Amino acid sequence: MAHVVKSKGLLLGAGFALALGSGVTGPAAADSVDRLIAQAETYMGQIDVAELRQACGGKVRCAAERIAASLGDAARLEPTAQPTTDTIRWVETTASLGAVKDLPNQHRLIELKRFGRKVEPDLRRALELGGAAVVLDLRGNAGGDFGRMLRVASLLIGPRAGAVTLTHRNRQEHLDLPRVPSETRPRRISVLVGPGTASSAEVLAALLRRHAGAEILGTRTAGKDYLLRVIPVDQTMRLLIPAERIEVPGETLAGGLRPDGPVSPGLLAALSP
Amino acid sequence: MSQPTRPHQLYSRRASMALGAFALTALVGAFAAPMATAHDDADKYLFVPNRGSGDIAVIDTTRDKVIATVPVGQVPHQVAVSMATRRIVASNTADNTITIIDLDTWKPVATLALGVEPEHMQINPDGTLLAVGNIGAGTVSLVSLATARELTRVEGLIAPHNLTFSRDGGRLFVANLGADHVSVVDTALGRVVDEVTVSEPTALAAKGRGTDAEYQGIINVTPTPDGRLGFAAHGEGNTLAVIDLEAGKKIKDVTLGELPWRAYGTADGRLMIVPNNGDRTVSIIETESQTVIATLPGAADMTGVNTDNDSTTAFVISRGEDKAIVIDLTALSVVGEIALPGTPETGVITPDGKKLYVALSAANEVAVIDVATRRVVRSIDGVGQGPWGATMANARNYCH
Numbered sequence: 041m042a043h044v045v046k047s048k049g050l051l052l053g054a055g056f057a058l059a060l061g062s063g064v065t066g067p068a069a070a071d072s073v074d075r076l077i078a079q080a081e082t083y084m085g086q087i088d089v090a091e092l093r094q095a096c097g098g099k100v101r102c103a104a105e106r107i108a109a110s111l112g113d114a115a116r117l118e119p120t121a122q123p124t125t126d127t128i129r130w131v132e133t134t135a136s137l138g139a140v141k142d143l144p145n146q147h148r149l150i151e152l153k154r155f156g157r158k159v160e161p162d163l164r165r166a167l168e169l170g171g172a173a174v175v176l177d178l179r180g181n182a183g184g185d186f187g188r189m190l191r192v193a194s195l196l197i198g199p200r201a202g203a204v205t206l207t208h209r210n211r212q213e214h215l216d217l218p219r220v221p222s223e224t225r226p227r228r229i230s231v232l233v234g235p236g237t238a239s240s241a242e243v244l245a246a247l248l249r250r251h252a253g254a255e256i257l258g259t260r261t262a263g264k265d266y267l268l269r270v271i272p273v274d275q276t277m278r279l280l281i282p283a284e285r286i287e288v289p290g291e292t293l294a295g296g297l298r299p300d301g302p303v304s305p306g307l308l309a310a311l312s313p
Numbered sequence: 314m315s316q317p318t319r320p321h322q323l324y325s326r327r328a329s330m331a332l333g334a335f336a337l338t339a340l341v342g343a344f345a346a347p348m349a350t351a352h353d354d355a356d357k358y359l360f361v362p363n364r365g366s367g368d369i370a371v372i373d374t375t376r377d378k379v380i381a382t383v384p385v386g387q388v389p390h391q392v393a394v395s396m397a398t399r400r401i402v403a404s405n406t407a408d409n410t411i412t413i414i415d416l417d418t419w420k421p422v423a424t425l426a427l428g429v430e431p432e433h434m435q436i437n438p439d440g441t442l443l444a445v446g447n448i449g450a451g452t453v454s455l456v457s458l459a460t461a462r463e464l465t466r467v468e469g470l471i472a473p474h475n476l477t478f479s480r481d482g483g484r485l486f487v488a489n490l491g492a493d494h495v496s497v498v499d500t501a502l503g504r505v506v507d508e509v510t511v512s513e514p515t516a517l518a519a520k521g522r523g524t525d526a527e528y529q530g531i532i533n534v535t536p537t538p539d540g541r542l543g544f545a546a547h548g549e550g551n552t553l554a555v556i557d558l559e560a561g562k563k564i565k566d567v568t569l570g571e572l573p574w575r576a577y578g579t580a581d582g583r584l585m586i587v588p589n590n591g592d593r594t595v596s597i598i599e600t601e602s603q604t605v606i607a608t609l610p611g612a613a614d615m616t617g618v619n620t621d622n623d624s625t626t627a628f629v630i631s632r633g634e635d636k637a638i639v640i641d642l643t644a645l646s647v648v649g650e651i652a653l654p655g656t657p658e659t660g661v662i663t664p665d666g667k668k669l670y671v672a673l674s675a676a677n678e679v680a681v682i683d684v685a686t687r688r689v690v691r692s693i694d695g696v697g698q699g700p701w702g703a704t705m706a707n708a709r710n711y712c713h
Contacts, residue, residue, distance in 0.1 A: 071505070071508070072469060072505075072508065074508075075494060075508045075510060078510070079493070079510070079513075079514055082513070083514075118522075120491060120525060120528075121522065121525045121526035121528075122449065122472070122526070123472065123490070123491075123526055123527065123528070124526075125388075125390070125406060125430070125432070127526060127527055128474075128490065128529075129616055129632075129658075129713050130590065130614040130616060130632065130633065131632075133527065134526070134527065156527065157527050157529070157572055157590070157591060158591075160571065160591060160592060161592075161593060161613070182519055182520040182521040183517075183518045183519035183520055183521070184517065184518070184519045185515065185516070185517065185549070186516040186517065186518045187516060187549075187551070188571075188591070189518065191571060191591075191592075220592070221592075238519065238520035238521075239518035239519050239520055240518040240519060243518065262520055264518070264520050266518075267516045267517065267518050268516075268517045268518070268519070269513075269514040269515070269516060269517070270514050270515040270517050270525070270528075271493075271514045272471050272489070272491055272492035272493065272530070274451065274469070274471060275450065275451025275470070275471050275472065275491070276451075278525070280517065281514075283516075284516075286518065
């Protein structure tokens, strides 16, 4: 294992190691390795720059590999998906919503598959189409952009102070649900979850239960309760560093969110295409 | 492909000055005495790259008629004009080339093979050096317009999007769409000499990959007219970084709406206008105080903003809703909409400030808007397939 981290320290919890250090970042980035180190140190503590430089010189990919190796399995160095010209200019966008349909008893099913860049206006439109009660299907939602998830939560709940706590390596941060325009908040929300519900989607389910009185139905969720920080390395690779533990006060995310009950056979039948 | 020559061999500041002097002589000559060329008054022409038909339409804006079509490569993305060297250039994204065209004959004079997906181009202030972002390769090509040769290829960028020269042309600020930083290229050395971080890394809570194919870092560094400050919106960070371009340092973060596109400056440098595509709002930022002074309703998929020469009106182009939103920049309010059926892409206001031309990609037309009355006065057809942008010499051009 590469010895990149200068001083290993307290773990935030089971699963991955984060190092304690001074947290002092260096001077303004002069090359890509300096930039990578400065960004990584914010989340993992002081890096032994001399050792990294000796091993890698100015090769940023090498530096990223050594940083990733020092963090264990929770860190990832992975290829970056290249955008297409049409993706960049909003000609094409991967949909965030799957099935949207009316169920019996004025329930409206909304399948939220991901937290894509159009999730907010798309979900707003789906909510405005009607239905006093919403069944939000998160069973296939593996999570995504955390900030966008908070906006989605606010769309359904409204603004809330300190709704989420992030535990960094040496401090805690309380996040609010932001103020998001919403004309139609459902009176009743049921959330469908399962082992395919992960990370941001689990947090959303927990927020809905805690702050909107939502009923969570299905089976236990994946139990991924930490944030990754995405650091672009070069044109083709990115480094994902486990950075903060996520908590929703009053809910337990570690080990997976426990549902309130199973999906009823009647609802299951209504969900089938 | 011809191998790029080492930068120090071909392009130094001294060489730049010499080329600049040459260009200035040519420019002065062009205006001091009539030249025996067909298109002396080149700033009356509108150039439209057509993605589908692989050509450039030349429109005479005094008659609003297509007067020539110049074949280029596949999927041309942008046109750049150099009055100093009397060249226009098309970036052919799909075949990894640029086509250099003589401004006087409208004939291609050279086709250069560059890196993967050359998209955005910027010409330095003296009009002699062309920078081309090869977005698929993470490189920027520096091309001499005088010799029509690639001087060097700068490495170490991450999906380079728009490019901005410093006022003296010595540095190039590269907006990395795939990252959180702006790269600073020394154009004489031909390499990245600094990186200015503008946003903290994205917070991802996902078991899988998240949304990285749609990751939107930095689209553009928009300078103030004096070249002192640069404004760089970071899409995923929902922030606008204010950069001291002389020092190469970020001096402030301004919080914007969700998923900001890029900043567009007014002619007087007083305001920056940023469309936020995530929450469909438009942020207006005062450059002196570097604060948001208004957040106005926007529309879907806003990828262009044109402001008039008086800096009193902004036209925000929404390709998602086929319209332009009209903003009164004095009252700081939305005062109307202009329907633009046919998927508006980007536009340009004529140097005299009277007309706004907007490429309509789905209609194969260019809409002509009277700036004073804020009405579409005609549509120009026969443009080509998939018109993607609009460029004029001596105008405030941009590309999406």
